[in-house]
Amino acid sequence: MPEKLTTPTSLITQYVKHLKCLYFRLQQRGMMMKRAIIVSVLEQIEKNLEERIDIEKLVVITGYSRRSLQDFFKEKCGVSIGKYIRQRKLSRSATLLKLTSQSVTDIAFRMGFDSVQSYSREFKKTFGVNPNNYRKADFWDLRNLRPPYWLDCDEHYQFEICQLTSKEIFGFQTSHQIATNDLPKKASPIKWKIIHETLRTWGENVYCLSSFKPDNTKDQVIAVSSFFGMEHNSVDGGKIPMSRVIKCGKYAKFHFVGHKEQYQQFSNTIYMCILPKLNLIRREGEDIEYFHLASVQKQQNNESIVDLYYYIPVL
Template sequence: MNHNQIVERALIHIEDHLQQPLTVESVANAFNMSKYYFHRLFSAMMGCSLNQYILSRRLNASLALIQIQNSSLTDIAYHLGFGTQASFTRAFKRQYGVAPSSLKTGMATISPVPVPTVVNRPVKNINGDIVTDFTLTDFKETRISGIAFEVDLAHDDYKEKIRAHSEMLLSQIDETISGPCYVIYSNCQPDSPRFKVLFGIPSNIEIDKPYYFTVDVPRIFCARFNYRGDLLDIGDVLKSDYARFLKISRQETAETEIELIQAFDDVHHLDSNYHIYAPIKKLPTDSDV
């Protein structure tokens, strides 16, 4: 099994054993792996520790149990291994922002979510830790023509917005055009989940419609990450892969208007291989001094 399959099977194993004691060691043993390597692999692939993930899935499982009228919160807490109702309630409020009793009374409604998918990301070992595989490289100066819009990564509909705008651009260009395309993210304001986005192709095309532009993206020094599968889990990349890379590799973000660039191999297939370019500061070399 490759690392992707190991983590996918671990998620199923966890879901099937939420009512039983679960530890890093017990889950790692189920796959005949070192608990230290497994935990580093799981954290790199899922963007959180194994214990954090198990807690979130137990709270997710509690949502359906709360709807059963003859199940007390104390019973649910013990059933899912929380020990006490108080510890269950505290954890529930931290994750969902409301007390579990509000679901009992019908004052709030929260739907369970399915087991998450595992983004297919190559990994590498750095300084004894595991991070998403990356290379340090230049994003070369490129002229890109496309359509501009805004997205809010705090809302799930950003994926649909990007897909819809990609279709709008494709409807304006010759069907014979093929090759790569880019999604360029520029932050609207500091520490905001709102981004200005340009979806475009590396061609100098003229489209006389609002919000269609041709821009020259400058040469930028970046960390490049490689992915396969669903295109638009960019929010997860920001929260996990990029943040973890900066911490472990001791790199710093560059002060540029562009926050991230997604590069797809094929403009007609946004579920194909893609890369993330994240601007970072280029450390000076002896020749620069």
């Protein structure tokens, strides 16, 4: 049988196909490099948020020109590097105002502003009120906060607005302090352990009521109090002496199922990404988590999980 000859046309077709494939691979590699560069820049910004962040230092770290770096950054984050830094600084300062007793003056200088006046001016441009009024408000409007880069703001959770009635629960309380040097914090791994141990010990669904408030003795820490409880007032025939009341009112209700690492970021995602998107404003009150007993028997990829409803008091 005669050997099939390769025509010039077919050679050209193959060559063009090869070039297209090569171009696509180079394009993908370029996108991956850009992404790695931007993540590196975001990490540096987050690590040095309470310092004077020099854009020239970021240029040296990445090896790209100032112009190229600005273009890459704006393409990924939607704003210039300078504006992003300002948004993150103001967002952290807003959290410090609501959750610590640190003075406005100390917060202004801590976040690298030249004066209280310049800080107050920038704060009002972003949040619509001055720092003092933001702190005094008996609600928390989380709109205009810029989340840290490591939060997944494209995450979606089952959501509804509901009204809760008052309910007494019985259990025990834990308290601890959170340092404010790298807010927002991920949920404590100790809490994860307490949740699973309590579910197994009680053999019932478990509530957790949590509050985050300024500490009265230290101005740079947050006082965290959690009450773990159930609807019955006895365990193994013994009465539980401590009780708390779940307050009635309007709540945003979210459903979550996931493993430890996902849970540690869950509340931050709700507060910094989901509530602002939904235009919901947090009112005073405790966060309520309702953990399902059945989740202690479940696993995802050989990892323990929790299945819970999360209630946040809203206006």
